[in-house]
């Protein structure tokens with residue numbers, strides 16, 4: 001078992017990385033709840049797979065818990081589903097000392113966290129992420145949100161959980177495409193922060209792809225350590241936290257331009273990292289071997305590295321609309337050397353166009 005302390009100003013908490021045994025969860029739960037009243041939120045798939053274990057365990061230890069089950073998929077991150085969860089919270093008589101447990105992937109974590117942040121102006125919140133993406137990214141750092149029909153993640157808050165409990169065994173039931181999508185974000189950490197970790201990933205990616213427990217848990221530990229470190233420095237994204245958006249300026253545009261139906265988020269980020277690394281090469285920030293290294297690593301993970309059939313002008317239009325922009329310029333996080341990135345907002349549109357057509 002590994003443990004990481006996340007020292008955010010608003011609420012410090014621990015991330016636990018375990019496998020097999022759920023028992024430590026009950027021990028830590030006792031330390032971070034104010035009362036025994038809980039609402040577990042999960043989607044239908046996770047309910048079937050993991051709620052029975054959770055239900056048994058909570059009953060055995062005298063928790064007064066109820067469960068709210070939502071449909072799987074991004075469409076669930078809506079005000080409509082938020083409203084049904086407020087109703088579930090009221091029906092379960094949750095009060096200010098109660099806790100919401102998000103059991104599931106990023107969709108459930110973002111939605112349940114949004115409810116926890118707003119119901120009675122904020123109640124207890126615990127994350128049990130069950131996808132690789134949620135374990136290494138969305139469950140850490142307190143970003144919670146629902147989507148508006150015209151913009152993703154636009155209605156939200158920064159609301160830190162009081163614990164993140166990762167059981168890596170949950171990844172064995174995850175559909176393969178969801179797993180490899182998470183690998184894109186894993187590789188991102190090497191590119192933005194840690195050249196040694198990048199090298200380690202190149203040497204160990206086969207072990208990760210084979211679900212080797214020790215390799216996988218080290219990778220998750222490293223990713224969570226890097227993310228929490230960045231979040232500690234800049235909890236509400238006024239500065240350095242923006243480097244986590246490497247691959248996301250182009251990635252989000254690709255997802256939006258294809259109606260969120262063609263690529264998973266991780267696949268969009270994989271493509272985004274490739275094109276943003278190519279932009280960095282065109283600016284003379286890195287040499288081409290660094291682009292090749294990324295493409296090779298992504299290919300080993302069966303992630304896409306080349307766009308087909310999307311007009312670059314549509315992508316640029318989408319980038320202009322990105323909520324991360326300040327003023328009129330598109331903001332890019334670009335590699336500037338091994339394991340290093342920086343923010344750029346004055347990229348020439350003609351160059352951008354030609355890179356995206358490459």
Ligand code: ADP
Nearest residue numbers: 045072105106107108130131133134170173174
């Ligand atoms: P993400 O974390 O990528 O945002 P979602 O919350 O959309 O992912 O979950 C992706 C899909 O994987 C959903 O259909 C969800 O029900 C399913 N899922 C989540 N965790 C698991 C798991 N451990 N095993 C199997 N399916 C899972």
Ligand code: ZN
Nearest residue numbers: 185248265269
């Ligand atoms: Zn992402």
